[in-house]
Amino acid sequence: MVTMRDVAERANVSIATVSFVINGTKRVAPETRARIEAAIEELNYRRNVVARALASSRTRILALLHPDLESRANATVIQFVMGAAQGARERGYDLVLWPVNDDDQMSHLLAGGLVDGALLMEVRFRDSRVERLVASRLPFTLIGRTGDDDPPYVDIDFATTVHQAVEHLRGHGHERIALVTQPRTGHEPGRIARVESAYLDAIAPLGHPPAVIAVEGTSAGGREAARALCEEFPERTAVVLVNEGASAGLVKGVRALGRAVPADLSVISAATTRELGEMIEPSLTVMAAPAPQLGRLAAEALIDQLEGVQDAPPSVLLPCTLVPGESVGPPPRR
Amino acid sequence: MVTMRDVAERANVSIATVSFVINGTKRVAPETRARIEAAIEELNYRRNVVARALASSRTRILALLHPDLESRANATVIQFVMGAAQGARERGYDLVLWPVNDDDQMSHLLAGGLVDGALLMEVRFRDSRVERLVASRLPFTLIGRTGDDDPPYVDIDFATTVHQAVEHLRGHGHERIALVTQPRTGHEPGRIARVESAYLDAIAPLGHPPAVIAVEGTSAGGREAARALCEEFPERTAVVLVNEGASAGLVKGVRALGRAVPADLSVISAATTRELGEMIEPSLTVMAAPAPQLGRLAAEALIDQLEGVQDAPPSVLLPCTLVPGESVGPPPRR
């Protein structure tokens, strides 16, 4: 292994000077710099990142803390992860995956000193992991939000997204619009509450009572939502989904119950990928999640924080993008 | 920050002894050990992983080298990634994501000394990255295979999988079976060739000429395959897909051309997730890829290699699992 000492010897300088040149931390005479750069080139030297980390007490590694995604990983999640990895890499950072199940394990990892900061996925309304993170004194950025006065976060702008979805349906003449979300368990993702209130807000001017259906993010959940829609809310002419995993099941379920999409029921699925929309028959109108961008922004926001960049917005909110498919049409005549 | 020195002082021993206790590398008198463990507990000490890495020249970090997956990430890929992360973590290793586009960047990263070994995804038939990896002298495991005499790898057993798919269709009475794969570009994934030859092998006893259709792994690709099937190979009564991304498009396309699934054409999609099958209408019969297991096995194989574990099988091949849906039935009467 070629070390900084080898380079220093070849260039007839001290290792300190080599370090200054590599890091650009101090001005070095042009001739000296040239000698050092030549030596680096000739020896094909690469600075050892571990030694650098120990000496500078900065590892330039970020952790992505996430629950077990092996099973229920949806398409937006991977886009998010890859966006974060890409964003970190471009700034010279590495991203480690930390599948953590319990808070103790998380604290343990955090205390090891491997990472300079953390990205926390799937943030829930009251999230004990956030407390642990705060206690660890490690800088971090949330993906999603907890309560109101939040630490730095990036998130989908669900309020705007839901409003636009409702607006799109209104533009087609719909007035009785249902919402399909996920169940609010003790530790629901913070977004459920936000989505619901945005929905209530958006349909208020229409003068019809709300219809909220919460089901698991699975095909079975989607079919259950279809049944609820047809039986409990038969007057609804359109539905907004904020439940990626249930989207396909809902459409299949609705059609299995003898109702056509969009002739009898218009469907719009928010916070999913355009690819999902294309897979379903009829092609689903979706609001595509800005997952890759959010992943990248999350990494960048954290790095800005670590490097003390000024004027960096502490938090970012991005809406989804409407991608019209064939699942929205005019409401049926009665 | 609490260091090993703090622990040593409190327990009245040298830091060497603390190290022996923590790592279990040398026997230590029970009383001494107890004192040290108590001190660790009281001070809530955690060994610094960076210092350990530098001193032991083992970082216990693995790299996952992958192409840009931001856009075309399919469901099996994320399962694979998460499986690898999980497997590494359970053995006390960390997994960093390295989105690498060009070989130089890869060599550069490899030379930094951050990782003890690498996992290479999406291996192609002739893959220059493998050469770089060999040149770096870093241990690695491939996901997928290149040519014949391969370095250690884990892969889907495509031969067995395709045979089983054909067998399943034969069990339903099909004899004219087509194959849909991906295009063989200059750098095709190594699996395409394997899949094709397994297919040729499996249908040989049926006595009908092969029908191979290669399309992109997208909805558009799937529709193109549907057209090719209906127009160029109208006598085929069943199709085996080894093209996750084209699966939905193929079914939609076939139905759009007025042919029913499975009444006119039976469809089986290999190396995908069961979730994908459920999303499509009619529910697709799939051969579910053992992606989470393969990810885990890849990490474990690499770690075994790093730790010099004996009797560890150098390479692993796992077939997919049949998950019956509603897309396979008897061939149409003519």
Place this chain on the structure above:
DNA sequence: CTGAAAGCGCTTACAG
């Protein structure tokens, strides 16, 4: 069974 000490390969005040 335990300790003193060298060393891993860098960074960073400090001095000149």
Place this chain on the structure above:
DNA sequence: CTGAAAGCGCTTACAG
């Protein structure tokens, strides 16, 4: 503008 030296927090022969 450059260098000598301390130090980051561990591991690991070596000695006793």
